Amino acid sequence: xxxxxxxxxxxxxxxxxxxxxxxxxxxxxxxxxxxxxxxxxxxxxxxxxxxxxxxxxxxxxxxxxxxxxxxxxxxxxxxxxxxxxxxxxxxxxxxxxxxxxxxxxxxxxxxxxxxxxxxxxxxxxxxxxxxxxxxxxxxxxxxxxxxxxxxxxxxxxxxxxxxxxxxxxxxxxxxxxxxxxxxxxxxxxxxxxxxxxxxxxxxxxxxxxxxxxxxxxxxxxxxxxxxxxxxxxxxxxxxxxxxxxxxxxxxxxxxxxxxxxxxxxxxxxxxxxxxxxxxxxxxxxxxxxxxxxxxxxxxxxxxxxxxxxxxxxxxxxxxxxxxxxxxxxxxxxxxxxxxxxxxxxxxxxxxxxxxxxxxxxxxxxxxxxxxxxxxxxxxxxxxxxxxxxxxxxxxxxxxxxxxxxxxxxxxxxxxxxxxxxxxxxxxxxxxxxxxxxxxxxxxxxxxxxxxxxxxxxxxxxxxxxxxxxxxxxxxxxxxxxxxxxxxxxxxxxxxxxxxxxxxxxx
Amino acid sequence: xxxxxxxxxxxxxxxxxxxxxxxxxxxxxxxxxxxxxxxxxxxxxxxxxxxxxxxxxxxxxxxxxxxxxxxxxxxxxxxxxxxxxxxxxxxxxxxxxxxxxxxxxxxxxxxxxxxxxxxxxxxxxxxxxxxxxxxxxxxxxxxxxxxxxxxxxxxxxxxxxxxxxxxxxxxxxxxxxxxxxxxxxxxxxxxxxxxxxxxxxxxxxxxxxxxxxxxxxxxxxxxxxxxxxxxxxxxxxxxxxxxxxxxxxxxxxxxxxxxxxxxxxxxxxxxxxxxxxxxxxxxxxxxxxxxxxxxxxxxxxxxxxxxxxxxxxxxxxx
Numbered sequence: 001x002x003x004x005x006x007x008x009x010x011x012x013x014x015x016x017x018x019x020x021x022x023x024x025x026x027x028x029x030x031x032x033x034x035x036x037x038x039x040x041x042x043x044x045x046x047x048x049x050x051x052x053x054x055x056x057x058x059x060x061x062x063x064x065x066x067x068x069x070x071x072x073x074x075x076x077x078x079x080x081x082x083x084x085x086x087x088x089x090x091x092x093x094x095x096x097x098x099x100x101x102x103x104x105x106x107x108x109x110x111x112x113x114x115x116x117x118x119x120x121x122x123x124x125x126x127x128x129x130x131x132x133x134x135x136x137x138x139x140x141x142x143x144x145x146x147x148x149x150x151x152x153x154x155x156x157x158x159x160x161x162x163x164x165x166x167x168x169x170x171x172x173x174x175x176x177x178x179x180x181x182x183x184x185x186x187x188x189x190x191x192x193x194x195x196x197x198x199x200x201x202x203x204x205x206x207x208x209x210x211x212x213x214x215x216x217x218x219x220x221x222x223x224x225x226x227x228x229x230x231x232x233x234x235x236x237x238x239x240x241x242x243x244x245x246x247x248x249x250x251x252x253x254x255x256x257x258x259x260x261x262x263x264x265x266x267x268x269x270x271x272x273x274x275x276x277x278x279x280x281x282x283x284x285x286x287x288x289x290x291x292x293x294x295x296x297x298x299x300x301x302x303x304x305x306x307x308x309x310x311x312x313x314x315x316x317x318x319x320x321x322x323x324x325x326x327x328x329x330x331x332x333x334x335x336x337x338x339x340x341x342x343x344x345x346x347x348x349x350x351x352x353x354x355x356x357x358x359x360x361x362x363x364x365x366x367x368x369x370x371x372x373x374x375x376x377x378x379x380x381x382x383x384x385x386x387x388x389x390x391x392x393x394x395x396x397x398x399x400x401x402x403x404x405x406x407x408x409x410x411x412x413x414x415x416x417x418x419x420x421x422x423x424x425x426x427x428x429x430x431x432x433x434x435x436x437x438x439x440x441x442x443x444x445x446x447x448x449x450x451x452x453x454x455x456x457x458x459x460x461x462x463x464x465x466x467x468x469x470x471x472x473x474x475x476x477x478x479x480x481x482x483x484x485x486x487x488x489x490x491x492x493x494x495x496x497x498x499x500x501x502x503x504x505x506x
Numbered sequence: 507x508x509x510x511x512x513x514x515x516x517x518x519x520x521x522x523x524x525x526x527x528x529x530x531x532x533x534x535x536x537x538x539x540x541x542x543x544x545x546x547x548x549x550x551x552x553x554x555x556x557x558x559x560x561x562x563x564x565x566x567x568x569x570x571x572x573x574x575x576x577x578x579x580x581x582x583x584x585x586x587x588x589x590x591x592x593x594x595x596x597x598x599x600x601x602x603x604x605x606x607x608x609x610x611x612x613x614x615x616x617x618x619x620x621x622x623x624x625x626x627x628x629x630x631x632x633x634x635x636x637x638x639x640x641x642x643x644x645x646x647x648x649x650x651x652x653x654x655x656x657x658x659x660x661x662x663x664x665x666x667x668x669x670x671x672x673x674x675x676x677x678x679x680x681x682x683x684x685x686x687x688x689x690x691x692x693x694x695x696x697x698x699x700x701x702x703x704x705x706x707x708x709x710x711x712x713x714x715x716x717x718x719x720x721x722x723x724x725x726x727x728x729x730x731x732x733x734x735x736x737x738x739x740x741x742x743x744x745x746x747x748x749x750x751x752x753x754x755x756x757x758x759x760x761x762x763x764x765x766x767x768x769x770x771x772x773x774x775x776x777x778x779x780x781x782x783x784x785x786x787x788x789x790x791x792x793x794x795x796x797x798x799x800x801x802x803x804x805x806x807x808x809x810x811x812x813x814x815x816x817x818x819x820x821x822x823x824x
Contacts, residue, residue, distance in 0.1 A: 334793060
């Protein structure tokens with residue numbers, strides 16, 4: 001059987017855009033790529049639709065390149081990838097819900113995002129239809145046995161978190177099966193994107209998942225710039241990285257505290273929340289918004305870092321370097337807390353690789369993929385930072401990856417402040433004007449790799465934009481992780497994944 | 507006349523525990539918040555919560571049976587009686603003759619029995635989880651409690667709390683290993699019984715990890731108020747019990763004057779405050795244990811108390 005690289009090279013359409021490859025394939029080529037993915041070659045990075053085409057993003061590890069394959073499907077159907085490669089299943093169900101394109105021979109034919117409450121069925125298809133009068137009740141997967149019982153949890157939870165339904169089948173305390181049902185916060189972002197001007201589209205992209213707003217804006221801006229064939233000024237690029245690292249710091253501090261808090265160790269949460277709040281306030285001071293929302297635009301950034309604000313950020317770094325090691329020590333020395341995290345929620349490295357788990361989920365299970373390094377983009381190609389890879393795959397490992405990444409981000413911020421070049425903040429606005437093209441960008445958010453693919457029309461509006469959250473490939477793994485654990489440990493596993501509901505539901 | 511005064515003191519004691527218990531809960535919460543460098547709600551907040559709950563409408567599940575509606579009052583009554591039986595500031599009160607350790611264990615056990623039934627009654631998943639966990643914990647906590655009570659009874663020669671407290675103040679007690687074991691076991695049982703960290707977390711919002719909270723998830727309004735008040739009373743009862751058996755100094759003896767009673771009451775409040783601080787300190791410094799570690803934890807309590815009893819038998823036979 002031909003290797004993935006050979007299949008893809010044969011399919012290439014000659015011209016290759018910078019940083020990624022593009023190919024239009026036929027149904028047979030599509031199936032061959034799917035089979036290669038199923039055989040464990042390459043990693044599926046995304047799968048999305050258009051009214052009459054489907055797209056697939058594949059990472060070819062041997063060449064460190066991302067391929068975008070498209071298959072025109074005028075008949076409204078395409079060969080299922082999920083049939084041979086499980087990570088594609090939910091993505092295919094989404095394509096069917098949104099565009100009405102049928103994955104042929106798909107193993108799972110249930111709807112995913114569509115809960116039967118939309119005003120239109122297949123809202124993004126060429127011809128949306130009126131919804132069926134009554135959608136049959138969602139059929140959860142079976143798990144039967146004499147001592148089993150089911151516990152439905154959510155979509156509304158007791159804490160202030162986003163909505164998602166979890167259906168547990170348990171035998172006493174042991175979880176036999178967990179099935180997730182998501183889609184409660186579907187906002188129709190991809191529908192809103194279509195036809196939007198760049199400014200509005202950038203605002204939409206920033207609102208996909210609030211905690212990763214910088215990473216989303218960063219990815220969207222880079223995708224648009226790739227489509228237009230322009231580059232943002234170096235100072236803007238470095239400032240983007242500064243914001244991205246600040247966002248990562250804030251989220252990691254929050255997560256580390258929240259994981260400990262789910263084991264009822266609120267002391268850690270209290271201290272980590274203080275650090276997180278410090279980061280957010282510094283962001284407010286330097287960039288005028290606590291989450292730095294809408295600070296990155298296609299073509300550059302909107303806010304400059306004032307010279308005297310450099311000191312503010314340095315102060316933050318010093319404080320974090322002073323205080324955070326004590327918290328790590330507190331974690332390490334609290335035996336009762338370690339007892340909860342070590343060995344809990346083990347994620348098999350083979351599964352992590354198959355699902356292409358990004359971020360701390362992958363890195364805690366031996367998958368070292370990090371966009372900043374594997375598909376290096378400016379300015380990370382000029383910066384030095386390590387790659388924490390742990391193989392234990394438990395909650396403790398995922399927490400440790402975060403701890404190491406905090407140190408890494410502090411080092412990166414230091415380097416960025418030292419090397420921050422002078423210059424303009426944005427490109428000339430006339431260079432942003434209408435030009436058709438396709439662009440792809442992958443940016444490392446705090447959860448993992450965010451993929452944004454955009455196609456601009458002649459009039460400079462967005463024809464189609466797809467934003468893929470890292471959670472798409474992490475949510476299914478959570479189902480696998482909880483197997484054979486006890487149900488009382490689920491909150492801990494869940495928090496160690498901290499997947500995005502909003503980013504997933506779009 | 508003497509009877510009326512005695513009655514008055516006895517009733518004062520009963521209402522004292524009822525009125526103090528939300529304050530104790532509020533105090534523990536406040537200390538915990540301060541330890542986390544938070545401001546925390548006022549210590550009076552539990553009273554406001556109770557008042558609010560009493561005013562609110564009760565939302566009942568459609569398939570709730572009479573048991574579900576009656577259980578909160580039964581739980582509250584049993585816990586209040588148990589809390590009122592423990593000598594708080596005075597021994598030898600009018601009803602002290604019925605302040606029996608075995609009765610205490612039975613009252614607490616009955617309250618738990620009804621709570622576990624109520625958790626199952628509505629048939630929600632969480633109630634079932636909570637009840638099954640609670641019963642698992644109880645199956646180890648109750649024998650441990652009885653063993654502790656036996657060692658106390660063997661040492662003091664009575665199961666009457668008033669007598670035990672009196673005996674504990676005499677020099678006859680001395681330093682006893684079995685007493686120390688009983689104290690440690692008692693503290694462990696108290697933590698489990700009151701759903702405190704590391705066995706359960708009274709402040710959690712995570713449905714899947716709850717024990718006590720999971721059983722009462724379906725309650726609202728005055729029913730919930732009764733259960734919350736009962737939980738506060740139970741905490742107060744255990745602290746009072748530890749206080750009257752292990753630090754009985756300052757208890758007002760039979761026939762003590764009004765001034766003596768007042769002094770003893772003040773001292774009692776002081777003991778509770780110190781107990782609350784210690785509890786908050788302990789809870790802040792430890793994470794919750796995995797559910798299946800709880801039997802080990804309580805097993806240790808059971809073993810300690812059993813060892814205490816055995817030690818007493820062995821030393822007696824010589």
